Amino acid sequence: MKRFLIASFLLVFGCLTLAQATTAAISGGSWQAGRIIDDAIFTDKDAMTPIQIQQFLNAQLADAGGCDTHGTGMVTYRYPDPNNSPLVTTTRALYSYRKGNGAVTVIKPDNIPDADNAWYTDNTWFRCLNDYWENPNTGANNYANRPIPDGAASAAQLIWFAAQAQNISPKTLLVTLQKEQGLLSDTWPFQVEYLHAMGAYCPDTAPCDPAHEQFGKQMNDGAALFRYYLDNMNQPWWTYKKPGVNGILYNPNTSCGASNVYIQNKATAALYTYTPYQPNDAALANLYGTGDGCSSYGNRNFWRNFSDWFGTTYADGYVAQFAGQSDYPAGGTAGQVRSAYIQYKNMGSTRWYDSSSAPAGISPVNLAATNPINRASIFSQSWPMTGRPNLTFSKVYESNGTTLAANQHVAEPGQIVRFEFNFTIPLDLGPGVYREYFQPVAEGAKYWAMGGLAYLDVTVLPTYQATYFWQSNYPTLVQNSVTTTTLEYKNTGAAAWYDVTSAPNGVRPITLAATNPINRRSIFSQSWPSESRPNLTFSKVYESNGLTLAANQHIVQPGQVARFDFNITTGAGTAPGKYREYFQPIVEGAQFWNIGGTAWIDVTVVSRSGSAQFVGQSGYPSSPRGQANPVFISYRNNTNTIWYDDLSAPLGISAVHLATTNPSNRRSIFSYGWPSSSRPSGIFSKVYESNGTSLAANQHIASPGQIVRYDFNLTVPWGLNPGVYQEFFQPIIEGTPDWSIGGVAWLNIGVTNN
Amino acid sequence: MYRKRSGKKLLLALVGLLVVGCAVALALKPSSKPAATNQPPTVDQKAEAQQQEDNAKVNRIEHPQTNNTASDQVIISEVGQEDETQQVVVKTKLVGSGWSSCQVTFTKGSSAFSREAGVIFQPEYSSCLGFAVDASTFPSAGQWSVSLTAKKSDGSSQTSASRVITVTK
Numbered sequence: 001m002k003r004f005l006i007a008s009f010l011l012v013f014g015c016l017t018l019a020q021a022t023t024a025a026i027s028g029g030s031w032q033a034g035r036i037i038d039d040a041i042f043t044d045k046d047a048m049t050p051i052q053i054q055q056f057l058n059a060q061l062a063d064a065g066g067c068d069t070h071g072t073g074m075v076t077y078r079y080p081d082p083n084n085s086p087l088v089t090t091t092r093a094l095y096s097y098r099k100g101n102g103a104v105t106v107i108k109p110d111n112i113p114d115a116d117n118a119w120y121t122d123n124t125w126f127r128c129l130n131d132y133w134e135n136p137n138t139g140a141n142n143y144a145n146r147p148i149p150d151g152a153a154s155a156a157q158l159i160w161f162a163a164q165a166q167n168i169s170p171k172t173l174l175v176t177l178q179k180e181q182g183l184l185s186d187t188w189p190f191q192v193e194y195l196h197a198m199g200a201y202c203p204d205t206a207p208c209d210p211a212h213e214q215f216g217k218q219m220n221d222g223a224a225l226f227r228y229y230l231d232n233m234n235q236p237w238w239t240y241k242k243p244g245v246n247g248i249l250y251n252p253n254t255s256c257g258a259s260n261v262y263i264q265n266k267a268t269a270a271l272y273t274y275t276p277y278q279p280n281d282a283a284l285a286n287l288y289g290t291g292d293g294c295s296s297y298g299n300r301n302f303w304r305n306f307s308d309w310f311g312t313t314y315a316d317g318y319v320a321q322f323a324g325q326s327d328y329p330a331g332g333t334a335g336q337v338r339s340a341y342i343q344y345k346n347m348g349s350t351r352w353y354d355s356s357s358a359p360a361g362i363s364p365v366n367l368a369a370t371n372p373i374n375r376a377s378i379f380s381q382s383w384p385m386t387g388r389p390n391l392t393f394s395k396v397y398e399s400n401g402t403t404l405a406a407n408q409h410v411a412e413p414g415q416i417v418r419f420e421f422n423f424t425i426p427l428d429l430g431p432g433v434y435r436e437y438f439q440p441v442a443e444g445a446k447y448w449a450m451g452g453l454a455y456l457d458v459t460v461l462p463t464y465q466a467t468y469f470w471q472s473n474y475p476t477l478v479q480n481s482v483t484t485t486t487l488e489y490k491n492t493g494a495a496a497w498y499d500v501t502s503a504p505n506g507v508r509p510i511t512l513a514a515t516n517p518i519n520r521r522s523i524f525s526q527s528w529p530s531e532s533r534p535n536l537t538f539s540k541v542y543e544s545n546g547l548t549l550a551a552n553q554h555i556v557q558p559g560q561v562a563r564f565d566f567n568i569t570t571g572a573g574t575a576p577g578k579y580r581e582y583f584q585p586i587v588e589g590a591q592f593w594n595i596g597g598t599a600w601i602d603v604t605v606v607s608r609s610g611s612a613q614f615v616g617q618s619g620y621p622s623s624p625r626g627q628a629n630p631v632f633i634s635y636r637n638n639t640n641t642i643w644y645d646d647l648s649a650p651l652g653i654s655a656v657h658l659a660t661t662n663p664s665n666r667r668s669i670f671s672y673g674w675p676s677s678s679r680p681s682g683i684f685s686k687v688y689e690s691n692g693t694s695l696a697a698n699q700h701i702a703s704p705g706q707i708v709r710y711d712f713n714l715t716v717p718w719g720l721n722p723g724v725y726q727e728f729f730q731p732i733i734e735g736t737p738d739w740s741i742g743g744v745a746w747l748n749i750g751v752t753n754n
Numbered sequence: 755m756y757r758k759r760s761g762k763k764l765l766l767a768l769v770g771l772l773v774v775g776c777a778v779a780l781a782l783k784p785s786s787k788p789a790a791t792n793q794p795p796t797v798d799q800k801a802e803a804q805q806q807e808d809n810a811k812v813n814r815i816e817h818p819q820t821n822n823t824a825s826d827q828v829i830i831s832e833v834g835q836e837d838e839t840q841q842v843v844v845k846t847k848l849v850g851s852g853w854s855s856c857q858v859t860f861t862k863g864s865s866a867f868s869r870e871a872g873v874i875f876q877p878e879y880s881s882c883l884g885f886a887v888d889a890s891t892f893p894s895a896g897q898w899s900v901s902l903t904a905k906k907s908d909g910s911s912q913t914s915a916s917r918v919i920t921v922t923k
Contacts, residue, residue: 065804075808082816099815181814182807190815204877205824206851211907228874228883236836236843236886240876273876289806 026307028284032321032347033248035264035451036303037313041171042267043230045163047310048170054156056174056309057130057184064185067128070121071096071103071188092188093120101190103127105144126188129155129177134194136161136216143191158216166223173198173223175306179275179298198222204252229270241272243453248272249296250280256294262322264451271299315447318365319348320440322452323401323416331459333494334427337382341394341420342367343401344440344452346411355391355443357409363442365411366391367419370453371437379436379458381424389421389438423458427506430592431462464510465493466585466597469546469561476604478641480572480733482527482650486539487512488546488563489585489597491556499537500588502554508590510556511536512564515598516582524581524603526569526652534566534583569652570605572736579603610639612656612731612743615692615707622750625720628673628713632685633658634692635710635731635743637702643731646682648700654734656702657682658710661744662728670727670749672715680712680729716751725749826850828904828914835889835921842892842919844885846902848873854907856882860892860919861899867891873904895923 041047048056061067071093078085079098094117096103103124112119125145133152134141140149153161159177163170178184180199194215196202200222201212212221233242241248243263250256261278263269272278275298282291283300290297306313323345329338346352358364369375369387376386383389395418396405411417423436437455441448472486491497497510514520514532521531528534540563541550556562562585584598613636621629637643643656660666660678667677674680686709687696702708714727730744832845844858853873860867872883882904892898898921902914 064807073804073808075812077812077816095812182811185807186811187804190811192815199877201851201875202877203849203851203875203880205849207823209851209875209907211852225875232874232883235884236839236841237845237882237884239831239845239847239881276876276878 026287026304028281028287031279031284031300031303032264033259033261033278034268035314035319035321036268036271036299037172037306038315038447038449038451039230039265039267040315040447040449041313042169042226042270043167044169044171045167048160048163050154050157050160053159053170053174054130054154057156060184061128061130061187064187066187067126067131068092068187069124069126069128071124071126072121073188090115091117091121092126093117093124096120096124096126096188096190099190101192103144103191105146128187128189129183132194132215134158134215136214136220139214139216141194141215143194153216155215158219162219162223165220166227168223168226171306171310172226173219175302175309176222176274178305179301194218200225225274226270229273230266233266233269233273241269241276242266243269246272248278249276251277251294251296253294256280264322264453265449271302275299275302314348314451315442315445315449317348317350318352318363318440318442318445318447318450319346320344320365320450320452321347322454325454325456328457328459329423331461332423332425333461334425334429334463336425338423338425338458339420340423340456341418342438342454342456343397343416343418344450345399345416346413348413348450351413352393352411352417354393354409357407363445363448364391365417365440365450366443367421367438368441369436370439371455373439373441373448375437377436378426378429378434379423381426382422390419393417394420423456425458425460427463428591429460429463430594431460431465434458434460462493462595463495464497464587464592464595466490466510466595467492468597468599471599471601474602474604475568476606477568477570478606479570479574479576479608479738480654480736481641482567482569482653484565485568485601486563486565487583487599487601488542488561490544490546490561491558493595494558496558497538497556497562497585499554501537502552508587509536510562510585510595511588512566512583513586514581515584515586516600518584518586518593520582522581523574523579524568524570526571527567527650535564536588538562539565567650568601568603569650570603571652572608572654572733572738574605576605576607579605606640608639608641608738610704610741612636612741613638614743614745617745617747620748620750621714622752623716624752624754625716625718626754628715629749630711630713631747632709632711633729633745633747634688634707636690636707637704639741640704642704643684643702643708645684645700648698654736655682656708656731656741657734658712658729659732659734660728661730662746664732664740666728668727669717669720669725670714672717673713681710682734684708685711714747714749716749720751722751722753725751824849826912828902828912830900830902830914830917833900833917833919835919839886840889840923841886842889842921844882844887844900844902846882846885846904846914848880848882848904852906852908853880853904855905856885857903857905858882858885859901859903860887861901862894862896865893867893889921889923892921892923895921897921 071091073092074089075092075095076087076089079088097120103126106123127143132155133148135149135151142148159170159173181193181197195213196208197215198218200218202208245260245262247258248261249258277296279300280295283295323343325342326340329340332338352365355364367389369377374387380386384391396408396411397416398405399414401416405415435455435457439453440450466489469488469490475483475485477483500509503509512535514522519532525531529536541553541556542561543550544559546561550560580600580602582600586593615634615636617633618631623629646655649655657679658681660668665678671677675682687699687702688707689696690705692707696706726746726748728746732739827849829847831847835842856871858869873880874883898919899916901916903911905911
């Protein structure tokens, strides 16, 4: 009973194993010119161990009938002229000898006839790939009947080494070996086939490069070429095939024509770079034979052999074919949302589930941002993940692309899935066209790639853009003076501008900034909110004509004009000369702060000149101790700058005070009630026009030519002895190194007994 | 005893069914070859396949692909400045065998500078392994002359015809 049960189990297990070991049949109709093999399979360096490679080589030779070591098999060829002589049939050994192949390692005695097949078979040793050893550094090998040289590795090991060094699948290299020279099934290989085993560095129009000959070099250099191609095809200088639309010839004879192929992945592009031809219909119709005069077979045989030997060239059987997309989204600005879709046809043999329908343990098929895979998209604000626009199918169609399928969350082979999703334009994104790549993926699977690379171009319009509109005249200022200047900008972007008083939460204000470089500290900034910001608010907002005031003076709608008034202040120490100051409006604190509109103002600073001219004063006072005596002194502003007192001086400008002098800043004994013991007054009492009688419009600012009067008290202290005292005064520019402006005057004070 | 014999018969029948089922499954299994070769190849088919391979091999030996040799050429196939990156890109074409290094030289009046690169092989033509030069590295904007010199591993070299590129900064 037990024996029966074990036998039954083994029978069932063996049957299932046999069924499992078979690979899917392929036919020419399955050929996808744009997707010969997926990247993950092409570059899976761990796909085989050295032992598995050796076993595979053994199996291939065995399947071909085993190595014909002595060349006893017969071969037909034309001899001696390969083009015109009649056909002859000899042993492979003799043919090899006639072609100069080095499989015969002894010298033929003269008494042996040239066509003695027997002698040649006795003395010929073909070395097949499964038994080939080579020192990769010297090229020494065991071809013919030579012993295995020191430092040699087997062909299987050399294949594996190349795969590991270049991150290319050993399966890729095995199939390429067969495609180029047929070495895997060659039962009587010539030495030259080892020299050029991978066809690497053998140009179409020149002999092979000797620097790359020998089997070990061919393996590594051929694999390295694949790696070069994969790693460099995105470079701007790349001139060969790359993912996207490429014209691919059918044959080196260009008259056979070409067709455009949408290459879906890098591995396929690398194959077309290595062998730049595609099979024509005739080659595909006779997949295991020859086509017509315009056929080529390299890439066909690569795909056919890979599929026959190792199964599908597509990762996990999930195969997606691009099947349409929406137009590129219309241009939008920050915060706006644009919708799009991409469609894929299920070209594999596996049913696709989305995340809402996938049974436990089955990978759902999701649309992923890619290039690189799982790229975090800047437009992903509304997506379930930054690298996944949509985790469910938006629509599932039958293969005609129009009839809705019965199940909208499962796509059977042949059906078409539509992924719809939104692009949300982020607030900080600058204007431009952004190319977003997508591809469907088998989520979480080892071989997640399914092909179907596609892209959408998202146009982001300028959200904020400023265009210079107008400015006031360039100012000329004397040291220690201030003037107001103006810059105006038109809002030529798509969004409204807010200043700091009107910006809603989350919206960055537009401010005027010193620039060139941005945030430059201006030397004229004494009265600004900061050293690089002349003004944080709009001084005026006009309609687009620049004349009519807008309804809201703190919001600039697109098309309207913002006016920034601000002061240019020259300190007393500013060196005379011409200064060019650059400004531009900016989006304060934003990543893309630059909205254009750079303009400049040339500021000319001239030296202060002239002096204060004494005009008049009150009579000399005389009084007993303890009495306050009102007095005044008047000066004409004979300088080229405006005088300000403490009530009118702008920020950064020094006021003109009356000061004791002789010596300067002398402490006066009559100073009771003054702002300080050496400053009778910091405020003008009167300001007259130049005639000395008409009061000026502003009683705290004295323009050149106007007259200032300082009124103050001289208070006689109680302890002072009777007598006459002389007190000297002069106006000064307070706190500046060049404070003296002349105008020394004095008052005599008579002190009497009480 | 009776029951034991009956169980054995039942198991025999079960095993028989499994054998038949397995045979049917194997007969219907998809083959790795096209439909016409679903059955294992016959001796004749194997011989025919071997003959095809031998013929192909003899053809490769008798008529090597390198009969149509072309003379060596060093060509600047394209030069331009990319809008997006502002890089000046030089695309190259090296016809022949054995190319090992490239040098591109930009000249404007008395100003000149060079960039070097390796070579990438491709059977139709090789090319230099990359010339994408930032416009900011050019001393000045304007028209620059571009020439390419490629060296072979045997020390020989060849220089291309010059091209002109207008560099904007």
